[in-house]
Amino acid sequence: MSLRIVSSCVNCWACQPVCPSDAILQAPKHFVINDRKSTECEGSYDVPQCASICPIEGAITNAAGEAMNPPGSLTGIPPEMVAAAQAEIRAR
Amino acid sequence: MELTVLDSTDTQASGCSSSGCGSTDDQLAHLPDEIRDKVYNHPCYSEQAHHYFARMHVAVAPACNIQCHYCNRKYDCSNESRPGVVSELLTPDQAVKKTLAVAANIPQMTVLGIAGPGDPLANPERTFATFRMLSEQAPDIKLCVSTNGLALPESVDELAKHNIDHVTITINAVDPDVGAKIYPWIFWENKRIKGREAAAILIEQQQKGLQMLTERGILVKVNSVMIPGVNDEHLKEVSRIVKSKGAFLHNVMPLISEAEHGTFFGLMGQRGPEPEELQNLQDACAGDMNMMRHCRQCRADAVGLLGEDRGEEFTLDKIEAMEIDYEAAMVRRAEVHRSIEAELNQHAQAKPAAPTDIDPDARPVLMAIASQGGGVINQHFGHAHEFLIYEASPAGVRFISHRKTDNYCEGGDTCGDGESVLSRTIGTLSGCEAVLCSKIGYEPWDMLEAAGIKPNGEHAMERIEDAVAAVYREMWEAGALSAVDEQLVVA
Ligand code: SF4
Numbered sequence: 032m033s034l035r036i037v038s039s040c041v042n043c044w045a046c047q048p049v050c051p052s053d054a055i056l057q058a059p060k061h062f063v064i065n066d067r068k069s070t071e072c073e074g075s076y077d078v079p080q081c082a083s084i085c086p087i088e089g090a091i092t093n094a095a096g097e098a099m100n101p102p103g104s105l106t107g108i109p110p111e112m113v114a115a116a117q118a119e120i121r122a123r
Numbered sequence: 124m125e126l127t128v129l130d131s132t133d134t135q136a137s138g139c140s141s142s143g144c145g146s147t148d149d150q151l152a153h154l155p156d157e158i159r160d161k162v163y164n165h166p167c168y169s170e171q172a173h174h175y176f177a178r179m180h181v182a183v184a185p186a187c188n189i190q191c192h193y194c195n196r197k198y199d200c201s202n203e204s205r206p207g208v209v210s211e212l213l214t215p216d217q218a219v220k221k222t223l224a225v226a227a228n229i230p231q232m233t234v235l236g237i238a239g240p241g242d243p244l245a246n247p248e249r250t251f252a253t254f255r256m257l258s259e260q261a262p263d264i265k266l267c268v269s270t271n272g273l274a275l276p277e278s279v280d281e282l283a284k285h286n287i288d289h290v291t292i293t294i295n296a297v298d299p300d301v302g303a304k305i306y307p308w309i310f311w312e313n314k315r316i317k318g319r320e321a322a323a324i325l326i327e328q329q330q331k332g333l334q335m336l337t338e339r340g341i342l343v344k345v346n347s348v349m350i351p352g353v354n355d356e357h358l359k360e361v362s363r364i365v366k367s368k369g370a371f372l373h374n375v376m377p378l379i380s381e382a383e384h385g386t387f388f389g390l391m392g393q394r395g396p397e398p399e400e401l402q403n404l405q406d407a408c409a410g411d412m413n414m415m416r417h418c419r420q421c422r423a424d425a426v427g428l429l430g431e432d433r434g435e436e437f438t439l440d441k442i443e444a445m446e447i448d449y450e451a452a453m454v455r456r457a458e459v460h461r462s463i464e465a466e467l468n469q470h471a472q473a474k475p476a477a478p479t480d481i482d483p484d485a486r487p488v489l490m491a492i493a494s495q496g497g498g499v500i501n502q503h504f505g506h507a508h509e510f511l512i513y514e515a516s517p518a519g520v521r522f523i524s525h526r527k528t529d530n531y532c533e534g535g536d537t538c539g540d541g542e543s544v545l546s547r548t549i550g551t552l553s554g555c556e557a558v559l560c561s562k563i564g565y566e567p568w569d570m571l572e573a574a575g576i577k578p579n580g581e582h583a584m585e586r587i588e589d590a591v592a593a594v595y596r597e598m599w600e601a602g603a604l605s606a607v608d609e610q611l612v613v614a
């Protein structure tokens with residue numbers, strides 16, 4: 032099983048135009064990846080394009096069901112440091 | 124209370140000094156004629172034009188190639204009014220149909236913009252298909268596009284081909300260290316790039332794109348979002364650099380960061396600027412190039428005059444049912460545009476009474492105006508969603524900005540909450556010494572007076588500049604302006 036888009040997808044459209052295999056479709060609840068079409072970008076790019084542009088942590092999972100963009104990976108703030116970062120930003 | 128003292132050279136440069144917004148002396152006065160010819164009927168660029176000409180945005184470009192900390196990609200909300208929010212995403216064909224329908228029904232419409240949500244140039248097929256069809260089918264509509272700039276250099280030739288003469292680039296930083304606090308990552312050359320390196324690439328592309336556009340004679344406006352503690356001081360440098368590279372306008376906008384919008388900044392508690400902080404920064408950036416002061420940060424699918432939204436009249440199912448004869452509409456549009464032009468020219472000639480004999484050392488005063496448009500004072504204090512802020516000084520009257528409020532007077536059942544909304548409204552008027560409106564109730568009257576702001580309902584239906592000049596004169600005659608009070612001057 033290849034990559035999957037899960038329900039935290041916010042339908043932002045970012046992944047759809049960058050897929051080299053035309054494997055991403057708009058569906059009733061959120062975007063989905065057509066398993067039969069997705070190549071996981073092999074032969075085209077070093078990294079899966081959809082997971083490299085998706086802005087939502089956890090919206091795309093790998094074959095093992097793990098988040099391609101785990102919590103903290105996109106905001107740059109590791110989850111255990113959120114409180115400290117918040118305090119620093121509030122002080123502005 | 125903070126009041127900035129306007130020195131005379133700044134007055135000259137900032138236009139709007141004697142007639143406020145007349146087209147012979149408005150904030151575009153410093154521009155070369157060929158640029159003024161391009162923008163005189165553009166509601167977003169001319170303080171005067173926005174009372175008469177309308178614009179619309181179509182949302183055809185959903186995807187984005189960068190992340191900004193002030194953006195939430197979940198943009199589908201019909202109750203919010205702010206950039207990036209849209210309730211209907213259109214295909215290029217639908218966008219063209221909607222544009223023709225709006226232009227036929229609102230002949231005052233002059234400009235069609237594509238501004239997202241998403242980045243129009245990260246969706247080049249959809250964006251350019253829309254522009255291509257429109258330049259063929261509706262040659263009398265000006266086309267504009269807003270971009271984050273990442274994909275700009277590769278798009279410049281295509282933009283020039285479609286004869287698009289206005290591009291807005293959002294530039295929040297020219298220093299990658301500052302940029303890294305605003306942009307967590309970009310999607311670049313098929314990879315996600317983070318941190319300082321990402322900001323450096325984005326900044327380089329923005330500056331390159333800006334230069335390429337101005338070299339081709341395409342007008343460039345720069346938008347910047349003012350983020351206190353992050354880029355507020357830095358924006359003066361940004362302003363200087365983009366001007367030197369040929370941007371014709373710099374629009375500094377306040378960060379919108381309510382937590383309920385779900386943006387990173389909102390959730391993390393980053394505050395937006397106070398109206399006075401924004402105004403001070405806009406003044407500091409003004410210099411030899413004027414600042415846009417009337418930007419309403421509208422929705423990405425807004426339709427109509429600035430400050431109003433008639434999008435509801437033009438939803439997909441409604442335009443489907445409309446029969447549009449665009450040939451006939453174009454004739455009518457040309458007539459309407461000619462009569463607006465005639466009216467604007469007349470306004471330009473009717474100079475307001477400048478308070479000439481007032482001591483040149485008298486201090487300037489800020490006043491808030493309740494107006495529904497048309498350049499006159501014609502709104503009840505309690506009905507105002509926003510106040511226009513004008514400055515009166517011995518040099519004349521000039522428009523400074525607008526400040527949004529939640530209007531407290533919604534009548535009936537919501538009145539229980541009235542008082543706190545009213546005190547919030549009065550808070551947004553801080554720094555102003557008078558508020559001019561068509562009418563005002565007892566309760567807000569007392570509260571305004573207690574806050575040191577003089578309510579005034581005597582100038583209903585008068586031209587704003589004339590009324591502001593008259594009130595300023597009364598203050599002068601009453602001895603309220605005699606000398607610059609040291610405590611009021613902000614260094
Ligand atoms: S992994 Fe690559 S091919 Fe598969 S859906 Fe994502 S972008 Fe498309």
Ligand code: SF4
Pocket residue numbers: 036039040041042043044045046047061062081084085086087090091
């Ligand atoms: S990029 Fe992510 S959030 Fe956006 S549509 Fe694709 S999966 Fe959903």
